[in-house]
Amino acid sequence: MTPPASLLLLVTAIGAVRLVELAVARRNARWAFAQGGTEYGQRHYPPMVVLHICLLVGILAEVSLADRAFTPLIGGPCLAVLVLAQAGRAWCMRALGPQWNTRVVVVPTAPVVTTGPYRWMRHPNYLIVVIEGIALPLVHTAWLTALLFTLANTPWLVVRIRTENKVLWPAPGGTAPAAR
Template sequence: MTIPASLLALIAAMGVVRLVELTTARRNARWAFAHGGVEYGRRQYPVMVALHVCLLVGTVAEVALTGRAFAPATGWPALAFLVLTQAGRAWCMRTLGPRWNIRVIVVPGLPPVTTGPYRLLRHPNYLIVLCEGIALPLVHTAWITALLFTLANTAWLVVRVRTENALLWPAAGPAAAGGPPRPVMAEAGERGSPGGGAA
């Protein structure tokens, strides 16, 4: 079983990116809780972590077990696309500032962010994650990992987006039917719960 040094370097770089995201999320969570934030969807978080660990481990394992070589025709475009996804995530994080997180933390009274990439999409960071999950494995032709991660992550995103939408746009929830108003949040890793992403 041979693992290309270039793949190990790429996985290590992505591991560093994930650590930076975790550190940023923890710092922002402290900010959110200090401003009265309340966390929702806690059960979703460990699933997300497991998915992203499997993406990194699966990419290495598939290349090692199949012996696939780097294919320039797909590898270089995939790498370029992967770099673009990191730039996109940085744009999301910069736009949200301390409101970016990978958890769903609600600070009552804060409206959704509508600047930067959020002028175009409700959930730009989650689109970035989907693209990243395809591009990263395909740099070294690990298409099975790309497919499995995309399917599993899409199922997880359906649950996460529903949770965040219900908190971000309370008019679609009980308040619209005359029930008590819901707190407004800036979503986790997306609209950025003030205090996600990532992942």
């Protein structure tokens, strides 16, 4: 069975948003490196990219192969949550400005951002990733994709968060990036 046109449109739209985010990330990385930035955690980045691609492909495959139907009682609220998650990511990107990236690139002279959603939590963007990983597949009841993505993505998010915490907020007596 072919996925419904509305699902193809949704997955294509999310894919397009991700491509725009990657373009912004590349631009911000160029800025960061020009400011003396250093990249950390390069080894965990490729598996995370593959997982996010698998999320989109998995949704289409599950809906097609398992003949998942759009259920308004689940799909409607999940779509609303997904739209709010996109707004949340835009808020994160705006708060971080040129420091926002899909990679961990730290500019030693740049302060740690504590405005916007970062006023309340250190890693709001990763909360958004978790929410998206559940809401996006459930828009069309692809519950297996939501479950598998969440299970596969969790260890990588833990690695990513630990990497960021280590370089942005080192342990007492540890070495912070210069002039933080």
